[in-house]
Amino acid sequence: MSKSNKQTILIAGGDGLVGKHLVNIIDTSKYHVIILSRKKKTSYQAGVEYAVWDTDKKTIDDIPSPDHIINLAGAGIADQRWTDQRKTELIASRVNSAETIKNYLKLHKIHPMTYVSASAVGYYGDRGTEILTENSLPGNEFLSECCVAWEKDAWDAGALCSRTIILRIGIVMSSLGGALPKMLMTKKLGIFNYFGKGGQYYPWIHITDLSRLCLESIENQQFNGIYNAVAPQQLTNKEMMKDIMQTGGMKGLLIPAPEFSFRWILGEMANVVLNSDRIMSDRLLNSGFNFEHNKVGEAVVHVLQKNI
Numbered sequence: 001m002s003k004s005n006k007q008t009i010l011i012a013g014g015d016g017l018v019g020k021h022l023v024n025i026i027d028t029s030k031y032h033v034i035i036l037s038r039k040k041k042t043s044y045q046a047g048v049e050y051a052v053w054d055t056d057k058k059t060i061d062d063i064p065s066p067d068h069i070i071n072l073a074g075a076g077i078a079d080q081r082w083t084d085q086r087k088t089e090l091i092a093s094r095v096n097s098a099e100t101i102k103n104y105l106k107l108h109k110i111h112p113m114t115y116v117s118a119s120a121v122g123y124y125g126d127r128g129t130e131i132l133t134e135n136s137l138p139g140n141e142f143l144s145e146c147c148v149a150w151e152k153d154a155w156d157a158g159a160l161c162s163r164t165i166i167l168r169i170g171i172v173m174s175s176l177g178g179a180l181p182k183m184l185m186t187k188k189l190g191i192f193n194y195f196g197k198g199g200q201y202y203p204w205i206h207i208t209d210l211s212r213l214c215l216e217s218i219e220n221q222q223f224n225g226i227y228n229a230v231a232p233q234q235l236t237n238k239e240m241m242k243d244i245m246q247t248g249g250m251k252g253l254l255i256p257a258p259e260f261s262f263r264w265i266l267g268e269m270a271n272v273v274l275n276s277d278r279i280m281s282d283r284l285l286n287s288g289f290n291f292e293h294n295k296v297g298e299a300v301v302h303v304l305q306k307n308i
Contacts, residue, residue, distance in 0.1 A: 033047060197238075
């Protein structure tokens with residue numbers, strides 16, 4: 001692989017929901033993009049190529065030295081029920097990706113300018129109406145344990161770079177995957193649900209704003225450390241569904257989905273939808289980042305209309 005005069009961005013998790021959207025908005029006249037993939041792939045997009053990595057063996061194909069790294073890799077938290085084996089896989093998928101990148105940088109004595117890592121608001125656990133900032137302590141449940149391990153290895157890999165940015169990401173609003181299609185799955189029946197009592201705070205972010213934030217983390221030299229990657233608007237689950245229905249002109253009945261049903265069907269994984277995190281994004285706003293989508297109803301209408 002040859003490197004042009006453009007800066008190179010190495011993306012782990014570039015085939016995922018956020019990764020694909022991020023790649024689509026990157027200006028390939030400014031950046032050369034390399035996506036890490038488990039299998040050899042051919043790219044049909046100018047300025048974008050694939051490289052094979054193996055996070056079990058912790059190896060990466062020879063690639064041009066990256067100027068920036070964005071690590072979004074990690075198995076889907078809500079894709080499968082949380083057995084002990086699945087919990088191990090969820091943590092390993094995040095830890096091993098960071099360790100693989102760290103090993104490659106050490107082996108080739110590479111010191112990129114920027115290391116950007118995903119984390120999640122699950123770091124905080126279930127905190128009710130408590131106001132949460134980047135300085136708040138982690139919770140004491142599996143989601144928190146997973147995020148703590150994730151961030152530790154992100155710091156380790158980032159120590160080989162000039163700057164490390166960790167984004168604790170909320171619910172990503174996209175019509176193509178993640179939580180939103182599940183939240184609207186009974187829309188055609190004229191039925192909308194909030195979960196449990198609906199009083200839990202749901203931090204969220206539009207997929208385009210999150211992708212822009214990844215790029216801002218690279219381009220704004222002032223970015224450093226941990227940021228809550230959530231829109232400023234603070235809403236409970238019930239308030240969120242009301243706003244989505246009203247703004248989107250969605251007619252129907254808004255009813256609760258009982259907490260006991262989630263606990264019975266999902267077990268511990270029900271925490272994903274029942275936890276409450278009232279999260280502040282002041283540090284991000286004070287950095288000068290401008291959200292294009294700061295109202296959840298408008299954000300949902302936008303992703304549905306644009307099919308993103």
